[in-house]
Amino acid sequence: MTLQPTVPQSRTSPVTSRPKAADLSPRVATCMVHRVNQLPVESLDLDVARTVDSLRREQACADRLAELTGPLTDALHTAVPTLEDAPHIRRAALDLRRRVHNGRPAQLSEDVLHSLCETLGDTAGHALTQWLDGMRHLTVLRERTDALYEAETERATERLRNVLSERVFAQGLAQANPHLLNYLTSKPLEPSSKAARSVLGYVSRAAVKTSPFSRLTALALDGQDVDGTGHSYVDQRHVRAWLDALARDEHFAAALHVEANQSLRPVAGRLYLLTPSYEGPADTAWRTDSLADATRHSRLIGELASWPRMTVAHALVRIGGSDPFGAFLRLLDTGWLRLVLPWSATEQRPLRTLAQSLEAVSDPVAQRTRTLLGQLEEGAAGLHLLPGDKRAGSVARLSGHIRSAPEGDPRPAVPYAVYEDALSDVPVALTAESLQEDLAALGRLIRPYIFRSHLYDWLRDEFVARYGPGGHCPDMYEFLWAVAASPDFDRSLFRALQKDHGESGRPSERAWLPVSASSAPPTAGVLYQIAARSTDDIHRGDYRIVVNQYNSGIGGLVARFRHQLDRRVSDRGGLTHQLRTWIVELFPHAAPRQVTLSGDVNGMHRAADGVLPPLRWPAEPSHADEVSQPEAVTAMRHCPDSDTLEFTDPAGEALAPVYLGVVPQHLIPGVARLLLCLADPWVNGSRLSCTRNPLDTSPPPADQDIELIPRKTHDRLVLGRRTWRVAPDVLPRPAKGEEPRAFFRRVHEWRSGHGLPDEVFLSVEASSSSPGAASSQAKPLWLSFRSPHAIWAAANHVGRTKGATAVRLAEACPDRSAYWLRDSGGRHRAAEHVSLLRWERPAPEARRHGETASKGTEVAP
Numbered sequence: 001m002t003l004q005p006t007v008p009q010s011r012t013s014p015v016t017s018r019p020k021a022a023d024l025s026p027r028v029a030t031c032m033v034h035r036v037n038q039l040p041v042e043s044l045d046l047d048v049a050r051t052v053d054s055l056r057r058e059q060a061c062a063d064r065l066a067e068l069t070g071p072l073t074d075a076l077h078t079a080v081p082t083l084e085d086a087p088h089i090r091r092a093a094l095d096l097r098r099r100v101h102n103g104r105p106a107q108l109s110e111d112v113l114h115s116l117c118e119t120l121g122d123t124a125g126h127a128l129t130q131w132l133d134g135m136r137h138l139t140v141l142r143e144r145t146d147a148l149y150e151a152e153t154e155r156a157t158e159r160l161r162n163v164l165s166e167r168v169f170a171q172g173l174a175q176a177n178p179h180l181l182n183y184l185t186s187k188p189l190e191p192s193s194k195a196a197r198s199v200l201g202y203v204s205r206a207a208v209k210t211s212p213f214s215r216l217t218a219l220a221l222d223g224q225d226v227d228g229t230g231h232s233y234v235d236q237r238h239v240r241a242w243l244d245a246l247a248r249d250e251h252f253a254a255a256l257h258v259e260a261n262q263s264l265r266p267v268a269g270r271l272y273l274l275t276p277s278y279e280g281p282a283d284t285a286w287r288t289d290s291l292a293d294a295t296r297h298s299r300l301i302g303e304l305a306s307w308p309r310m311t312v313a314h315a316l317v318r319i320g321g322s323d324p325f326g327a328f329l330r331l332l333d334t335g336w337l338r339l340v341l342p343w344s345a346t347e348q349r350p351l352r353t354l355a356q357s358l359e360a361v362s363d364p365v366a367q368r369t370r371t372l373l374g375q376l377e378e379g380a381a382g383l384h385l386l387p388g389d390k391r392a393g394s395v396a397r398l399s400g401h402i403r404s405a406p407e408g409d410p411r412p413a414v415p416y417a418v419y420e421d422a423l424s425d426v427p428v429a430l431t432a433e434s435l436q437e438d439l440a441a442l443g444r445l446i447r448p449y450i451f452r453s454h455l456y457d458w459l460r461d462e463f464v465a466r467y468g469p470g471g472h473c474p475d476m477y478e479f480l481w482a483v484a485a486s487p488d489f490d491r492s493l494f495r496a497l498q499k500d501h502g503e504s505g506r507p508s509e510r511a512w513l514p515v516s517a518s519s520a521p522p523t524a525g526v527l528y529q530i531a532a533r534s535t536d537d538i539h540r541g542d543y544r545i546v547v548n549q550y551n552s553g554i555g556g557l558v559a560r561f562r563h564q565l566d567r568r569v570s571d572r573g574g575l576t577h578q579l580r581t582w583i584v585e586l587f588p589h590a591a592p593r594q595v596t597l598s599g600d601v602n603g604m605h606r607a608a609d610g611v612l613p614p615l616r617w618p619a620e621p622s623h624a625d626e627v628s629q630p631e632a633v634t635a636m637r638h639c640p641d642s643d644t645l646e647f648t649d650p651a652g653e654a655l656a657p658v659y660l661g662v663v664p665q666h667l668i669p670g671v672a673r674l675l676l677c678l679a680d681p682w683v684n685g686s687r688l689s690c691t692r693n694p695l696d697t698s699p700p701p702a703d704q705d706i707e708l709i710p711r712k713t714h715d716r717l718v719l720g721r722r723t724w725r726v727a728p729d730v731l732p733r734p735a736k737g738e739e740p741r742a743f744f745r746r747v748h749e750w751r752s753g754h755g756l757p758d759e760v761f762l763s764v765e766a767s768s769s770s771p772g773a774a775s776s777q778a779k780p781l782w783l784s785f786r787s788p789h790a791i792w793a794a795a796n797h798v799g800r801t802k803g804a805t806a807v808r809l810a811e812a813c814p815d816r817s818a819y820w821l822r823d824s825g826g827r828h829r830a831a832e833h834v835s836l837l838r839w840e841r842p843a844p845e846a847r848r849h850g851e852t853a854s855k856g857t858e859v860a861p
Helices: 049-083 087-102 110-120 122-163 167-176 180-184 194-208 236-247 295-305 312-319 324-334 350-360 364-381 388-403 433-449 454-467 476-485 489-503 535-540 562-566 575-586 603-608 672-679 740-753 773-778 788-799
Strands: 027-037 217-221 230-234 257-260 265-267 270-277 288-293 337-339 418-422 450-452 523-531 544-551 591-595 635-639 644-648 654-659 682-684 706-709 712-714 717-720 723-726 759-766 781-784 804-811 831-838
Touching: 027 194, 027 433, 027 575, 049 087, 049 110, 049 122, 049 740, 087 110, 110 122, 122 194, 122 740, 122 788, 167 180, 167 194, 167 388, 167 418, 180 194, 180 388, 194 781, 194 788, 217 418, 217 562, 230 236, 230 364, 236 337, 236 350, 236 603, 257 312, 265 476, 270 295, 270 476, 288 476, 312 324, 324 337, 350 364, 364 388, 433 450, 433 523, 433 544, 433 712, 433 717, 433 831, 454 476, 454 489, 454 635, 454 644, 454 672, 476 489, 476 635, 476 672, 562 575, 562 603, 575 591, 575 831, 591 672, 644 654, 654 672, 740 788, 759 788, 781 788
Parallel strands: 544 717, 591 654
Antiparallel strands: 027 217, 027 831, 230 418, 257 337, 265 270, 270 288, 450 682, 523 544, 523 831, 635 644, 706 723, 712 717, 723 804, 759 781, 759 804
16 A cells, blocks of 8 residues: 655664774676777877977077076176177177077177177186077077978878778778768878867777777677677667657558557556657667656556557557547657567667568568668678778668658668677786785775765655555555655755765765665776786786776676677676676675666667566567566565665565666666666765766866876875866967977977976866866877877867866876787787676664774875
8 A cells, every 4th residue: 555655754774883804895706898999009109209309409408508598698788888889799799688588599700709708708708609509509409300390290190191091990980980081081181180180089099098989999808719800780779760760650550569658657646657758969879768647648548558569550440530540649659659679689680670570561662661671781780891981881872772762761760870899809818816906905995985875865765754664565666656756856866966975085984884685785897907018017916007987886887798798608608697697696685687778779778688687667668579468566665674675576585676787877867767776876986096076176277387186096006197287278279370390399398397298198177067068078188299190189179178177187097118918910909997896785783882984095195
């Protein structure tokens, strides 16, 4: 029986006693995934090394001249009044003093030089000859530097163009920007050009930035063989758009199936259901499920809920009336009826299955559409075998087939696109025991910062207010709907999230709050790099682990790659088996069930589906191979001993919802977020990583000041890169009409004057109200101060960021000498590694008076 909500009462939850050292030590998963850059680091050898060396010689010469400038200027100032009887010598002395002061070359005849030296005396006269000789040498050096700059920049430009001919890079570039390859063939790649900036952005991404994308970064499972093969497939949004287009064409009524919306639930005497929306930015692969009050239409929705799964043709008969198809479309648009996905949850070629489902229709439109779908699927499946230039042409040709279809044939609203995942061509095996020890040490550092969310507390209080201590709700969705439908939902949610933000960044007493068997224990997915000169150095312990960032450690970070990383190993050796074993171990007293969200439009979520038996989210469309019958209802209960919430199956056994999507759960909108919080209620409030939390803001740097943020380390762990923070206007920008070589010289003088390293990663802080602020902060830009191409790209990047408040220059760590992984040609590859950590689930024990939680370990700057 559902009780009416009351105001939640404040209670003190049971907590654990002071944690022991063993409670801080995590278990490190044997499952480890590597993300390997597909271009060697040497692809970024775009430095003008001899030019930089000549600039250093210039600077040394200029420094020596600067030591002479002051005394020599003073001596000339004193000498001028004594030269009234020799006006031409006086004029020469005045001109010379200005030139010395301004650092400009001077030409003196022998007689004038001799007279000035006599007037100045031995010491100042010697200084004058030194200054003149030094200035002549500096002039020669500058001319040499200018010549070297032109020659070396031309060679660097040619090297940058040569990267375009690398097969793997051209394949990835065709995937990332299919129009760019053709555009580049006729465009110069000088440092200041837009084309050069575009190419350099992709080259640096493929060489040193390890986020997975097509051929630019590939995958390896630790210790397994690799062969560099790819898997290309149609964008899932395009597949879903085809299904929607076919459903809106009556020709296909006999081929497609529909069913009633399964999310209808009673809440306080009213009826609520989830309505889907696929609207959003063009690059968003997400379905937003909004809770809607359907009480006014309860009779109609109730009748629809009694319908079994059926073809659209049968549904039209049931609908009846003068315009049954128009009524059907309205029911589809409201979400009261929904399409059944013709493909299975694990089908890797859903467009092919959709084409096959049209075989039941003999209409000419259906035959043409079936042929077109087959062509699109076949083209996508073979795309990974094509070189870059042919890839772009193939996608353009297939897109043209869609556009050229006869008038009246169905057309999808989402453009045709093909994605690819690729295995690395370089195997990776990290077997050194010290690596596991270092990851365990990292776990001990961050565990006191991982705390139970206030959102969990709020949901628990709401549950107890409705069902009482030890209460039971027969349908977990009924409870979640009730919370989301309450008038103060948004305000309460915001208040809980604000409390979480306030709790972050420091060791928390909340780290030791208990959770039930249905909720995950504290976990962390660690993304890190290893800085070492070689594999042997790693085994000797001569390395550093650079901690880039954290994610959930349940497995969603890597689950999307399971098909790719299962292909070359046995069933028990692939990623799916390793991940499933890890998850089962996370829930020793509950049966884990996978919750998939937006799998109909998000290909990464769909690829992760099937690791575990499903716990279906009511708004998630059914698949054709799933039995059309009511789902077993999942209940909820309150556990008084631990003051936690637990999910149970009809037999009363504990269930554990498991989310393996790539979209972080704190970015999931709507009521789905509530379920995910109960499933994994932990917030990693640690700041012990090299990625700055976007919620952490600092005041803009003072004009002309450079703020140094020291490197943070703990033993072999690097927990924060050394970073320089400057106001945007402090970073040199090219002046209008300034020669490129002059701009390069000015940048060199600025960098060396402030002691900055040759190579950094640049990111821009922008005010949160500025468009594109989040994206500009999230994407560091590779910058070598020895490369004209990189300098111009950085200046442009800073200049076009709206609302920029600061520029951060983070040291390259690993640097060029510390990329230890090598390919078969001996070239260095950058790689990032993903390891999963878990801790024991806190048990409910009363804390003794006066005891406090562990305060963590100090980290050295």
